[in-house]
Amino acid sequence: MSLEQYAETHTVTNQPTPLDGSNLYRGDRPLREWLQRFGAAWGEARLAEYGELAGGPLLAAGFAANRQPPELHTHDRYGYRIDQVEFHPNWHRLMQAGIAHGLHALPWREPRPGAQVLRAGLFYLHNQAEAGSACPLTMTHAGVAVLRRQGELAESWLPKILSLDYDPRPLPMGEKRGLALGMALTEKQGGTDLRANSTRAFAVGAPGPGQAYELLGHKWFCSAPMSDAFLTLAHSEQGLSCFLLPRLRPDGSHNRIYIQRLKDKQGNRSNASAELEYRGALAWMVGEEGRGIATILEMVALTRFDCMTGSAALMRQALSQALHHCAQRQVGGRALEAQPLMQNVLADLALDSEAALALSLRLGHALERPEDEQERHFARLLTAVGKYWVCKRAPAFIGEAQECLGGAGYVEESILPRLYREAPVNSIWEGSGNVQCLDVLRSLEKTPAVAEALLAELDDGHGEARLKAQVLRLKHALHDREGLEYRARQLCGEIAVALQASLLLRGAPQVVSDAFIAARVDAREQVYGCLPRGVEVAALLARSRLQAFD
Missing domain, CATH: 2.40.110.20 (Butyryl-CoA Dehydrogenase, subunit A; domain 2)
Known part of the structure; x- marks a missing residue:
C-alpha cells in the first residue's frame, strides 16, 4: 500500500482570520468618544483616513521595517567619512505617512482648541502600526517648543521642520524640503x-x-x-x-x-x-x-506625553489582537471569549486600555491650555504621573494579552512579541519610573498649587462614594511626609488610579466606570483577570472589540 494517500495529515481548522485591514479609528468606539470629549471632533476625517492606513498598509510596513534593522555606514567606498544610517524602504514609508499627516507638527501648524488632542489621536493610531518610527516624529514635534523661542534660528529652521514633506536625503538644511x-x-x-x-x-x-x-x-x-x-x-x-x-x-x-x-x-x-x-x-x-536643562524641559514634557500615549497605543493593539483571537478560537467546543475566566481577563484588559487612553488625552487637553494656571499645574503633575503609570502598566498588560493567544502570540509572525519588546522603552526613555515619581514629589513640594489642581480635578469623588473614599485616602497620603520618597511609587499609583476613575466616571458609560472602580479602587487587584463578581464583562468586551462602523 502506498503511503502517498496519507500525505495530507490534516486540514487547517479552528484558526482565527488575520486582523488586517481594519480601520483602527472607526472600529474603536472608546477612541472616538474620548477624542470627541476633549475637543478633537473637527479632525474626524483625518482620523478616519489615518485609521485606515494604520490598520492596513502601515501595519504591513511595520513588519517589514522590523525584519531589516538599520545599518550604519561610517565611510563611503572612497574612504570619506559619511556617518549615514540606511533604513528599510518601509521605514521611509512609515515616516512619510506620519509627516504628511502632521504627526510631527500639527499643533504648531494649526494652533486651535483640540489640536494637541487630535495629534495624540493620530499618534495613537500610528503607534499601533509601528512604534519605532514614532521616535523621530515625537522629537521633531517636541523640539519645536524649544526652537521657537530662539529668534533667528527659529526663522530659518522652523518653516522646514513644520513642512509636510518628508525628505530623507543627506543634504544641508538649505537644500532640504523638510527637516x-x-x-x-x-x-x-x-x-x-x-x-x-x-x-x-x-x-x-x-x-x-x-x-x-x-x-x-x-x-x-x-x-x-x-x-x-x-x-x-x-x-x-x-x-x-x-x-x-x-x-x-x-x-x-x-x-x-x-x-x-x-x-x-x-x-x-x-x-x-x-x-x-x-x-x-x-x-x-x-x-x-x-x-540648558531648563531650556529643554518643555521638549521633555512633550516627549513624556508621547511615551504615555505610545504605551496606551501598544496596549490597545495588544487588546485588539487578544479580542480578535478569542472571538474565533474555540476550546472544548466554545469560543474562548464565551468562557467566564477568559471573559474576566479580557474585560480587565479592556478597562486598563480605556483608562490609559482617557488619561493620555486628558493630558493633551491640559497641555493645550497653558494660559489656564490650574490646567498648567495639573499638566505638570499629570505628565509625570501618567508617564510613570501608563508606561509601567504596558509590559505586563501586553504579556497578558500574549497569553490569551497561547503559543500563537509568542511567535514572530504575530505582532505581540514586537509589542512586548517595545513596551519597556517608553518606561525607560525620558526618565524611568523612579525619575517620574521623584518629579511628582518635587512638583508637589515646590508648588502647592499643583496639589490644589489635582484635588480640584478629583472634586471629592464627583459624588461617587467609593471614589470619595479614595480621594480622602489620597489627601492623607499627600499630607503624610514620613518616608515620602520611599513610598513615592505607591503615591503615584494612588494618584493615577484616582484620576483614571474620575475620568471614566465623567466620560465613559456607567458599566465602564463601575467596573473600574470596583476593580482598581475597591479591590486593587494586581493581576489581570481578577475582576470582582457582578462586573458586566459582556458589555465591556462589546465596547472594546474592533467593530464595524456605527
Missing part, C-alpha cells in the same frame, strides 16, 4: 543625571544665545541619528547649555559628528539609536546660557 529633529542628551557617566555631562562647548566668535559654538565630547544615546539636527547639551562658560547641532554643516560638509556604533536594542529595532562623538561639531546655542 526632522533628534535628541542627544545623556552620556556614559551620568545617564539621567544630566549635570554629570562632560561635553564642552567653545564659542566660535561672540558667545551667547543664537551664537555658533564647536562641541567636543560624547553622547551615550542619540535617538534617531539620521535626523537633520539634534538638540543636545554641553558645558559652555556659564554652565550646561542647550544647542542645536546640524548633522551637516551649512556648506554640506561633514559636521564632525562621528557615529561610533548603533545600539543593539531589545526593542524599537526599526529605529536607530547611536553612540556619538563630537570632535569640533558646529552648533548654535538655544536659550539662556547655563540654563
Whole structure:
C-alpha cells in the first residue's frame, strides 16, 4: 500500500482570520468618544483616513521595517567619512505617512482648541502600526517648543521642520524640503543625571544665545541619528547649555559628528539609536546660557506625553489582537471569549486600555491650555504621573494579552512579541519610573498649587462614594511626609488610579466606570483577570472589540 494517500495529515481548522485591514479609528468606539470629549471632533476625517492606513498598509510596513534593522555606514567606498544610517524602504514609508499627516507638527501648524488632542489621536493610531518610527516624529514635534523661542534660528529652521514633506536625503538644511529633529542628551557617566555631562562647548566668535559654538565630547544615546539636527547639551562658560547641532554643516560638509556604533536594542529595532562623538561639531546655542536643562524641559514634557500615549497605543493593539483571537478560537467546543475566566481577563484588559487612553488625552487637553494656571499645574503633575503609570502598566498588560493567544502570540509572525519588546522603552526613555515619581514629589513640594489642581480635578469623588473614599485616602497620603520618597511609587499609583476613575466616571458609560472602580479602587487587584463578581464583562468586551462602523 502506498503511503502517498496519507500525505495530507490534516486540514487547517479552528484558526482565527488575520486582523488586517481594519480601520483602527472607526472600529474603536472608546477612541472616538474620548477624542470627541476633549475637543478633537473637527479632525474626524483625518482620523478616519489615518485609521485606515494604520490598520492596513502601515501595519504591513511595520513588519517589514522590523525584519531589516538599520545599518550604519561610517565611510563611503572612497574612504570619506559619511556617518549615514540606511533604513528599510518601509521605514521611509512609515515616516512619510506620519509627516504628511502632521504627526510631527500639527499643533504648531494649526494652533486651535483640540489640536494637541487630535495629534495624540493620530499618534495613537500610528503607534499601533509601528512604534519605532514614532521616535523621530515625537522629537521633531517636541523640539519645536524649544526652537521657537530662539529668534533667528527659529526663522530659518522652523518653516522646514513644520513642512509636510518628508525628505530623507543627506543634504544641508538649505537644500532640504523638510527637516526632522533628534535628541542627544545623556552620556556614559551620568545617564539621567544630566549635570554629570562632560561635553564642552567653545564659542566660535561672540558667545551667547543664537551664537555658533564647536562641541567636543560624547553622547551615550542619540535617538534617531539620521535626523537633520539634534538638540543636545554641553558645558559652555556659564554652565550646561542647550544647542542645536546640524548633522551637516551649512556648506554640506561633514559636521564632525562621528557615529561610533548603533545600539543593539531589545526593542524599537526599526529605529536607530547611536553612540556619538563630537570632535569640533558646529552648533548654535538655544536659550539662556547655563540654563540648558531648563531650556529643554518643555521638549521633555512633550516627549513624556508621547511615551504615555505610545504605551496606551501598544496596549490597545495588544487588546485588539487578544479580542480578535478569542472571538474565533474555540476550546472544548466554545469560543474562548464565551468562557467566564477568559471573559474576566479580557474585560480587565479592556478597562486598563480605556483608562490609559482617557488619561493620555486628558493630558493633551491640559497641555493645550497653558494660559489656564490650574490646567498648567495639573499638566505638570499629570505628565509625570501618567508617564510613570501608563508606561509601567504596558509590559505586563501586553504579556497578558500574549497569553490569551497561547503559543500563537509568542511567535514572530504575530505582532505581540514586537509589542512586548517595545513596551519597556517608553518606561525607560525620558526618565524611568523612579525619575517620574521623584518629579511628582518635587512638583508637589515646590508648588502647592499643583496639589490644589489635582484635588480640584478629583472634586471629592464627583459624588461617587467609593471614589470619595479614595480621594480622602489620597489627601492623607499627600499630607503624610514620613518616608515620602520611599513610598513615592505607591503615591503615584494612588494618584493615577484616582484620576483614571474620575475620568471614566465623567466620560465613559456607567458599566465602564463601575467596573473600574470596583476593580482598581475597591479591590486593587494586581493581576489581570481578577475582576470582582457582578462586573458586566459582556458589555465591556462589546465596547472594546474592533467593530464595524456605527
